[in-house]
Amino acid sequence: MRDTSPTPPGTDLYHYHLQQSARQEQQQQGGGGDGGNPALNKPDNVGSQMYHEHIQREGRLEEQRRRERQGGGGADTFYQQPNVPIVPRPQLLRDEYHEYLHQSTRQQQQQQQGGSNDGGNPSPDDPVVTHMYHDHLHGERLREDTRRREQQGGSGGSRSTTILSPVKMPLELYHMHLSQSERIVWLLEEMEIPYELRVFYRDPVTALSPDELKALNPAGTAPYLRDTNVSPPVCLSESTAIAAYLLAVYGPQSESGTRLDRAPGDPDYAAYLEWFHYANGSLQASLFRQMSLTLATGDPEHTGVRRGLARLEAQLRLVDERLARTGAWLAGERLSAADCMAVFSLTTMRGFYPLDLAPYPNILRWLRDVADRPAYRRALKKGDGSMEPMIGSTVRKFTEFPGLKAVLERF
Known part of the structure; x- marks a missing residue:
């Protein structure tokens, strides 16, 4: 027979759950008593850790249920209470967010137990609460980046978090005739980024890099990029590194907004x-x-x-x-x-x-x-x-x- 005794007021919900499980197991084995239950008045590190994991799982399940009721939303969306229309809300401070979690936990307990006890509420210093708070802030930053990107010309619906930087001073590109650096010249032309081009020519006998380029770039190779729009100025060699830098920092600068990279949400x-x-x-x-x-x-x-x-x-x-x-x-x-x-x-x-x-x-x-x-x-x-x-x-x-x-x- 299942033990249907009421939950003692103020009892830790996790410990009570273990007690219930232990009673049911003993009854199935023909025994009785409370043997094996954790002591409620003694520290239980394992139980505390499992309790925190339980709270975290329940929070994720609750978010999923709210998302389904409210018609969708991204994985980083911060959801309000059920049946309340989603409206823009100010970013919560740390203490306000903890209080929000407290209120949610109290309401769930009152619905489940018909009482108002505060047993089992997470502490403001609880690492699980801190982790959830940081997840919330991360989601807010992603949404703010998306709004800023849309205001600056959009990204074709991409979910990339690229923040476009204005080109105040033309980039400086050092290119060697008949070399791999033609890749970066083409990329800059496609992106329509203002730049100044300095062209070097190979040694007329050996076809190797000229001494002027070796004096400029310790690697003695082209392409070589200098960006004075940032402080301190950025100096880069290696064409793959330069291409990745341009795409990440400047994104589409042309009026068409065409992207030459791809974001994680793109099929290719x-x-x-x-x-x-x-x-x-x-x-x-x-x-x-x-x-x-x-x-x-x-x-x-x-x-x-x-x-x-x-x-x-x-x-x-x-x-x-x-x-x-x-x-x-x-x-x-x-x-x-x-x-x-x-x-x-x-x-x-x-x-x-x-x-x-x-x-x-x-x-x-x-x-x-x-x-x-x-x-x-x-x-x-x-x-x-x-x-x-x-x-x-x-x-x-x-x-x-x-x-x-x-x-x-x-x-």
Whole structure:
């Protein structure tokens, strides 16, 4: 038989629940008594921890029930009492929020017990309450970011928390002719961010970086970005880092508000992340390794070079198949920074390492689409002396550099 004795006033709800469970178990086993129940007047660390977890679970379930009754809302939404229309409410201070939790707990106890005792209410210093309070503040900050973003031109419905920063002073971009930094020039043109471009030229014999660029950037590479809109000024090298910085800090600056990144709520977010990092992490790394092997051996038919070429061709097939599936761009139906990051490897880089793209029709179609974009044409005009886009199945070799000529002519 189930024990239906009333809840003693003031008793800890969790301890009482354990007592009830113990009685039922003993009755089923043919026993009796209160053996095994935790003592109510002695500290019970395990019971306290389980009680806090119980309160936290109940709070989440109550939020879910309120959300269903009130017609939805995001995971970070702060809900009011049931059957009360949701209206804008001021941000609660810490003590006010604790009092709100106290009131909710009292009302639940009165509904369940028909009484008004305050037993089992969480303390204002309760770590569970503190955690819930911080969750509430985090949700308020996210909503404030969303409102600010919508006031500044919107993000196409994206749930990204990017905060757009105004460009008061043009960004400074240091670019080297015939190099990977053309990615950033194109990205800035697509984003319509004001910038000043300084162009460096390779050593006319070795095709390596000039001393002027090495003096400016300790890594001796391009691109190199300086942003004086922040204090202290930001200085960045590495094209992937620069692209990620521009997208995160400045977002869409054009009137169209077109985003070149993707937010977690976008269906192609995962694909965007993969192909954004694939450009430098796999594709360009494979091409550079092949070029280095060829230059080191001086023989395109060397066994090591041929093995590397087989791995590179596997990479190209992967890109071609991806573009065949999307029928448009690497991340999906819309242009993204992933395309800006990948284009150098399949265009200008082939002047240093000749590569025939005839077996990859989807890559060739993608390159034509890139070349049709006005922003890409502007980038080539500003950074590479109006060079024609290198989008054919084969392209010219950079034999104007004596240090490369002998090897390139063997292809």
